[in-house]
Amino acid sequence: MLLIDRLCYTSGLRHMNAGEKCALSLFSIVLCVGTRSAAAAAAVFLAMAFLCIKKGGVPAGLYLRLLLIPLAFVLLGTAAVLVNLSRTPLDAFALPLGPLWLTGSREGLLGSGRLILTAMASVSGLYFLALTTPVTDILGVLRACRLPRILAELMLLVYRFLFLLLEQAAAMLRSQDARLGNRDLRTSLRSWGLLASMLFIRAMKQGNALYDAMEARCYDGSIRVLPEADPPRLREIAGIAGFLFLLLVLAFLTRKSGL
Amino acid sequence: MSDYILEADNLTFSYDKTGAPSLDGLSLRVRRGSRTAVMGANGSGKSTFFLCCNGLLKPDGGRLLYDGVPLSYRKRDLLALREKVGIVFQDPDTQLFSASVYQEISFGPLNLGLSEEEASREVEAVIGRLGIGPFRHRPAHALSGGQKKQVALADILVMHPELLILDEPFAALDPGHARIIRDMIGKPDQEPGRVPAAILLATHDTDFALEWADEVILMKDGRALAQGPARKILTDRQLLAKAELALPSVIRIFESLRACGILGADLPAPGSFDQLEAYIRRAGGEA
Numbered sequence: 001m002l003l004i005d006r007l008c009y010t011s012g013l014r015h016m017n018a019g020e021k022c023a024l025s026l027f028s029i030v031l032c033v034g035t036r037s038a039a040a041a042a043a044v045f046l047a048m049a050f051l052c053i054k055k056g057g058v059p060a061g062l063y064l065r066l067l068l069i070p071l072a073f074v075l076l077g078t079a080a081v082l083v084n085l086s087r088t089p090l091d092a093f094a095l096p097l098g099p100l101w102l103t104g105s106r107e108g109l110l111g112s113g114r115l116i117l118t119a120m121a122s123v124s125g126l127y128f129l130a131l132t133t134p135v136t137d138i139l140g141v142l143r144a145c146r147l148p149r150i151l152a153e154l155m156l157l158v159y160r161f162l163f164l165l166l167e168q169a170a171a172m173l174r175s176q177d178a179r180l181g182n183r184d185l186r187t188s189l190r191s192w193g194l195l196a197s198m199l200f201i202r203a204m205k206q207g208n209a210l211y212d213a214m215e216a217r218c219y220d221g222s223i224r225v226l227p228e229a230d231p232p233r234l235r236e237i238a239g240i241a242g243f244l245f246l247l248l249v250l251a252f253l254t255r256k257s258g259l
Numbered sequence: 260m261s262d263y264i265l266e267a268d269n270l271t272f273s274y275d276k277t278g279a280p281s282l283d284g285l286s287l288r289v290r291r292g293s294r295t296a297v298m299g300a301n302g303s304g305k306s307t308f309f310l311c312c313n314g315l316l317k318p319d320g321g322r323l324l325y326d327g328v329p330l331s332y333r334k335r336d337l338l339a340l341r342e343k344v345g346i347v348f349q350d351p352d353t354q355l356f357s358a359s360v361y362q363e364i365s366f367g368p369l370n371l372g373l374s375e376e377e378a379s380r381e382v383e384a385v386i387g388r389l390g391i392g393p394f395r396h397r398p399a400h401a402l403s404g405g406q407k408k409q410v411a412l413a414d415i416l417v418m419h420p421e422l423l424i425l426d427e428p429f430a431a432l433d434p435g436h437a438r439i440i441r442d443m444i445g446k447p448d449q450e451p452g453r454v455p456a457a458i459l460l461a462t463h464d465t466d467f468a469l470e471w472a473d474e475v476i477l478m479k480d481g482r483a484l485a486q487g488p489a490r491k492i493l494t495d496r497q498l499l500a501k502a503e504l505a506l507p508s509v510i511r512i513f514e515s516l517r518a519c520g521i522l523g524a525d526l527p528a529p530g531s532f533d534q535l536e537a538y539i540r541r542a543g544g545e546a
Binding site: 005006009014135136156157159160163164167206209210212213214215216217218219220223224225226227228 | 338344348350355357358362366367369370375378379382398399414415
């Protein structure tokens with residue numbers, strides 16, 4: 001999570017308008033899942049990888065490693081779709097298993113291939129957003145989309161507190177290590193308990209102090225901050241619209257071929 | 260308009276209402292146009308007093324006057340008070356609520372009721388003045404301690420408070436960042452007419468206080484031990500010892516040079532190292 005956070009703050013696409021990025025990511029995913037077209041999914045995957053690696057500056061190796069995490073889940077999920085246990089062998093492959101066959105059909109094979117492609121393309125669409133757009137920018141878009149105020153404010157505070165607590169937990173853990181707090185299972189269990197309870201107390205204290213500090217700056221119950229939007233550019237909007245149109249065309253042309 | 264922007268009269272406050280009080284009969288006065296250093300050991304009640312100054316804490320007893328008027332704790336009056344009194348908290352992590360530096364600083368001006376254009380102009384101005392530009396696009400959690408402090412100061416300066424309160428602004432800062440903060444306190448506002456009417460600053464650094472402050476308030480156990488001109492208070496060995504503070508090193512060197520006969524016995528105490536150096540150079544030239 002820390003890695004993704006750092007990457008999006010240093011991304012080459014950091015100062016592209018956040019609304020544009022959200023739209024590109026969201027509509028690409030919708031088109032992928034909606035059309036189930038393998039060609040469109042491949043196009044999305046390639047385009048997102050290009051944007052993240054070439055334009056955003058995410059190291060290619062790191063990008064692939066990040067993709068491996070969801071890929072593991074996708075593969076496990078599709079395995080269940082692909083492999084059947086049946087009395088008659090199907091056309092793609094069949095392994096005898098006593099009186100039964102561990103078997104799969106050609107159609108199933110093609111279907112799961114398409115499923116994997118669609119799923120990974122959707123993941124790449126989400127990664128594009130996560131790797132180029134800081135949470136505060138996404139929050140700005142959500143606010144513009146009329147997200148209820150209370151949710152936007154909560155997200156703002158939660159995001160900040162996540163890092164505050166993470167920092168404190170790391171510091172406490174280090175200081176416990178320095179005093180041999182984690183030398184064996186017994187001490188580790190004890191130390192973890194202490195850490196969790198201390199973290200809870202700290203979070204309460206920090207919350208109170210933050211509230212005081214906000215009150216000191218005339219906080220009256222609603223958090224108003226200036227929107228910090230990079231201006232949208234016509235060229236980028238045209239590019240995104242063109243890309244989405246291309247996806248539709250691709251999906252339409254290949255709808256008969258089963259791709 | 261009262262001569263004193265802030266007056267405390269016999270304030271008492273205790274956090275848990277049964278144990279030892281944090282403020283125990285505190286009386287002091289802050290003159291308009293003064294730079295006042297509030298000094299005292301840890302736990303002497305400085306931070307508690309500051310929280311009382313803009314109504315975040317309500318004293319259990321005694322009177323607190325802002326500009327000659329007793330504080331009112333009605334919501335509307337509190338907001339009006341907080342528009343005038345700005346506190347820079349000691350730990351910036353308790354002050355910064357947004358991960359975005361720009362949004363963080365914009366919170367105060369928008370609360371003051373400025374339009375988005377005005378607020379944005381103010382925020383840009385303070386970002387420029389405090390040298391926040393180079394890291395304005397970094398998230399709050401990726402800033403160094405010194406940078407966070409700069410943002411915390413900007414948070415408050417952007418609101419142009421009448422009374423500026425700084426709670427140990429140099430705690431845990433490297434010399435570079437300490438200088439940035441010092442420069443800002445030296446000239447907190449360049450626009451005429453928007454300079455804070457008074458600055459109240461908590462510190463343990465007697466050398467800094469001697470150089471910067473015109474008034475010093477010594478605190479101990481929730482009470483004011485002494486209040487007076489900086490040169491008078493900060494050269495009083497016994498008083499400082501009672502407040503558990505160190506004699507400024509400038510004064511120590513000055514006194515030993517005088518005791519050795521290197522400096523004349525009639526010289527007044529120096530207010531800074533520069534002044535002491537000038538004394539020494541003059542004495543060397545005469546010899």
